[in-house]
Amino acid sequence: MNLPLQKIRETKPLVHHITNWVTIYDCANMTRAFGALPVMAHAPQEAADMTGISSALVLNIGTLTEELINAMLISAKAANEKSVPVVLDAVGVGATPFRDEMATKILDSVRIDIIKGNYSEIAKLAGENAQTRGVEATAIDADPKQVAKEFARTRSCVVVMTGKEDIISDGERTFVVKNGHESMGLIVGTGCMAASVIGSFAAVNADYCVAAKDALCYFGIAGEQAAEKSAGPGTFKMYFYDEAFNLSDEKVQSMMNFEEC
Amino acid sequence: MNLPLQKIRETKPLVHHITNWVTIYDCANMTRAFGALPVMAHAPQEAADMTGISSALVLNIGTLTEELINAMLISAKAANEKSVPVVLDAVGVGATPFRDEMATKILDSVRIDIIKGNYSEIAKLAGENAQTRGVEATAIDADPKQVAKEFARTRSCVVVMTGKEDIISDGERTFVVKNGHESMGLIVGTGCMAASVIGSFAAVNADYCVAAKDALCYFGIAGEQAAEKSAGPGTFKMYFYDEAFNLSDEKVQSMMNFEEC
Amino acid sequence: MNLPLQKIRETKPLVHHITNWVTIYDCANMTRAFGALPVMAHAPQEAADMTGISSALVLNIGTLTEELINAMLISAKAANEKSVPVVLDAVGVGATPFRDEMATKILDSVRIDIIKGNYSEIAKLAGENAQTRGVEATAIDADPKQVAKEFARTRSCVVVMTGKEDIISDGERTFVVKNGHESMGLIVGTGCMAASVIGSFAAVNADYCVAAKDALCYFGIAGEQAAEKSAGPGTFKMYFYDEAFNLSDEKVQSMMNFEEC
Numbered sequence: 001m002n003l004p005l006q007k008i009r010e011t012k013p014l015v016h017h018i019t020n021w022v023t024i025y026d027c028a029n030m031t032r033a034f035g036a037l038p039v040m041a042h043a044p045q046e047a048a049d050m051t052g053i054s055s056a057l058v059l060n061i062g063t064l065t066e067e068l069i070n071a072m073l074i075s076a077k078a079a080n081e082k083s084v085p086v087v088l089d090a091v092g093v094g095a096t097p098f099r100d101e102m103a104t105k106i107l108d109s110v111r112i113d114i115i116k117g118n119y120s121e122i123a124k125l126a127g128e129n130a131q132t133r134g135v136e137a138t139a140i141d142a143d144p145k146q147v148a149k150e151f152a153r154t155r156s157c158v159v160v161m162t163g164k165e166d167i168i169s170d171g172e173r174t175f176v177v178k179n180g181h182e183s184m185g186l187i188v189g190t191g192c193m194a195a196s197v198i199g200s201f202a203a204v205n206a207d208y209c210v211a212a213k214d215a216l217c218y219f220g221i222a223g224e225q226a227a228e229k230s231a232g233p234g235t236f237k238m239y240f241y242d243e244a245f246n247l248s249d250e251k252v253q254s255m256m257n258f259e260e261c
Numbered sequence: 262m263n264l265p266l267q268k269i270r271e272t273k274p275l276v277h278h279i280t281n282w283v284t285i286y287d288c289a290n291m292t293r294a295f296g297a298l299p300v301m302a303h304a305p306q307e308a309a310d311m312t313g314i315s316s317a318l319v320l321n322i323g324t325l326t327e328e329l330i331n332a333m334l335i336s337a338k339a340a341n342e343k344s345v346p347v348v349l350d351a352v353g354v355g356a357t358p359f360r361d362e363m364a365t366k367i368l369d370s371v372r373i374d375i376i377k378g379n380y381s382e383i384a385k386l387a388g389e390n391a392q393t394r395g396v397e398a399t400a401i402d403a404d405p406k407q408v409a410k411e412f413a414r415t416r417s418c419v420v421v422m423t424g425k426e427d428i429i430s431d432g433e434r435t436f437v438v439k440n441g442h443e444s445m446g447l448i449v450g451t452g453c454m455a456a457s458v459i460g461s462f463a464a465v466n467a468d469y470c471v472a473a474k475d476a477l478c479y480f481g482i483a484g485e486q487a488a489e490k491s492a493g494p495g496t497f498k499m500y501f502y503d504e505a506f507n508l509s510d511e512k513v514q515s516m517m518n519f520e521e522c
Numbered sequence: 523m524n525l526p527l528q529k530i531r532e533t534k535p536l537v538h539h540i541t542n543w544v545t546i547y548d549c550a551n552m553t554r555a556f557g558a559l560p561v562m563a564h565a566p567q568e569a570a571d572m573t574g575i576s577s578a579l580v581l582n583i584g585t586l587t588e589e590l591i592n593a594m595l596i597s598a599k600a601a602n603e604k605s606v607p608v609v610l611d612a613v614g615v616g617a618t619p620f621r622d623e624m625a626t627k628i629l630d631s632v633r634i635d636i637i638k639g640n641y642s643e644i645a646k647l648a649g650e651n652a653q654t655r656g657v658e659a660t661a662i663d664a665d666p667k668q669v670a671k672e673f674a675r676t677r678s679c680v681v682v683m684t685g686k687e688d689i690i691s692d693g694e695r696t697f698v699v700k701n702g703h704e705s706m707g708l709i710v711g712t713g714c715m716a717a718s719v720i721g722s723f724a725a726v727n728a729d730y731c732v733a734a735k736d737a738l739c740y741f742g743i744a745g746e747q748a749a750e751k752s753a754g755p756g757t758f759k760m761y762f763y764d765e766a767f768n769l770s771d772e773k774v775q776s777m778m779n780f781e782e783c
Contacts, residue, residue: 231507234501
């Protein structure tokens with residue numbers, strides 16, 4: 001039996017984030033709710049050292065600057081040397097040329113193990129015709145499963161496209177995760193938190209494709225359960241943390257809703 | 262019938278923020294609760310591009326630095342060129358000379374459509390004798406309605422003074438909004454969130470004076486309803502989001518409490 | 523009778539923070555829940571001015587950069603000149619050499635009145651053999667009470683070590699505070715908020731050792747009461763704010779759980 005949550009809670013992996021200033025607290029707090037230990041550190045003088053003692057690195061370009069991108073590259077190089085998994089959340093790619101350039105610069109400079117974004121962010125990164133409204137996905141022309149699969153092959157990594165259905169592909173295996181609830185879209189930061197959870201699962205499972213799939217199932221189930229109790233984004237967010245914290249591998253087994261295609 | 266909320270929810274305007282690091286999440290999340298799409302981006306390389314695809318720009322100097330002010334000027338210029346409404350939340354003006362200088366620099370460099378602050382922030386900006394305790398208003402000598410009206414004329418913009426009663430003036434029309442609840446003052450960030458809501462309403466109503474008045478009525482009503490259920494700042498904040506999300510134009514009509522004077 | 527909370531609520535001291543980007547909102551909001559007024563300002567051009575009108579300064583190196591450390595030094599010098607109490611929260615010392623160096627630089631450059639950290643952070647600062655996992659304490663070899671006492675003497679200040687039991691020492695008096703609840707460790711930011719509360723109490727009590735002890739008792743009691751009602755980190759955090767807000771000096775008297783040793 002696959003027991004990722006138990007493994008996270010027993011080993012308490014340190015998950016280093018270099019992330020955005022909007023959802024930084026929620027990235028940290030959701031990481032903690034799942035049982036991992038978040039740490040945020042972006043000074044270039046310590047970025048590599050902090051990554052060096054961590055079990056996963058989560059990069060998020062939501063409020064990128066040149067300095068922050070520089071810190072991300074330093075950390076990612078340290079992660080690559082030590083085989084620490086690196087997640088890149090490509091927030092807002094497709095909204096401005098600067099985001100497109102910086103995300104591509106990261107992909108071309110270091111090894112990213114898991115590239116995550118919404119449909120239009122990933123499509124844009126993959127060279128498709130796509131635009132993002134700020135950080136909000138817009139419809140894309142291409143078949144998202146095909147985009148994920150091909151982009152995973154091109155970049156030799158795991159690609160995660162989040163949306164009503166989440167698509168995870170390593171170029172060979174492609175999973176579609178149907179867990180989750182529309183209430184998750186009513187609060188800011190759900191996507192960022194998902195990247196933190198993916199990082200936490202990748203910290204304890206070297207099969208990053210399965211780790212990302214599991215992470216999104218578990219995260220989505222917490223969202224489903226919170227949605228049942230909530231009356232709006234305020235109550236939803238509170239219960240989201242409670243439900244994530246109260247998940248167990250056993251409880252989740254019967255609720256996981258995904259298929260391989 | 263005036264249906265601003267319906268219009269926001271149908272058009273989902275993108276509201277670009279360059280704001281402070283304390284309440285940045287709450288600015289984003291309250292924008293979302295009202296139905297608009299928040300985006301935060303302060304890199305000088307993309308600030309103008311992000312404003313260019315947005316329907317409103319909200320500037321907040323709560324944790325200003327020179328770099329951030331520079332990004333604000335870049336974005337505001339882009340907004341001015343495209344007639345995107347610009348809201349300036351003059352947080353902490355009257356507390357330090359640096360804030361006073363930077364706020365005045367913004368006002369002298371670009372067109373601000375709506376200047377918002379508490380009583381002492383606006384009084385100070387308007388040249389009155391006033392001091393702000395950090396970001397907290399202190400009593401002012403002058404008549405606030407008169408200050409708002411005259412400052413609006415001097416700067417040819419809409420002036421919003423928030424407090425127990427909110428005053429909104431474009432120099433011709435002056436509204437006093439009495440919606441709201443003292444519980445709103447028990448949490449940090451209410452003023453910042455109000456600016457985000459004003460930006461969201463201005464994104465769908467070219468009459469910025471009425472947009473600001475409507476925004477503060479709606480926002481205050483959400484606060485009133487949340488206060489009824491809450492037992493302190495923790496529960497209040499949670500319900501505040503729920504109530505904002507559950508507002509409707511119809512529901513609000515009978516509760517709006519303002520007068521024109 | 524010692525009535526620190528009443529004094530905070532009557533005088534509403536301004537508590538200037540230069541802090542980290544993860545928990546900055548919670549530092550501000552918990553300060554407010556206790557009745558003090560938070561202000562966050564890190565621009566070098568205004569840091570000293572803001573400290574100059576404040577009654578306490580709280581420094582937190584959670585997401586330190588060189589620029590931020592510089593702002594901290596400017597503010598601390600202004601505080602020292604005006605005898606404003608300075609709290610340093612040594613977040614993550616023992617995790618990277620950069621943090622160790624910067625924390626030591628602060629201690630060597632300005633007078634810090636209250637140094638706060640978890641067991642491994644303080645042990646590392648005090649020259650003991652200790653490591654911190656990101657921002658998480660690890661076990662230390664030395665006796666924590668002895669470490670606190672001696673380090674307080676070396677630095678001529680109050681030392682606060684937070685953990686299952688909190689230790690507060692000025693080198694002469696040493697208090698052990700047993701208030702608090704393990705749920706406080708389930709959310710991110712509890713330690714940072716504790717520093718804000720210590721700053722708020724130090725703003726109204728020149729005996730900083732007693733102020734820190736009182737602060738941790740009151741803060742711990744709020745945590746205990748919130749824990750009783752909560753079902754996870756989401757509900758806990760909400761109730762934590764409510765309970766902090768609803769504390770009174772009278773209510774707290776019978777619940778304070780500390781000893782002098």
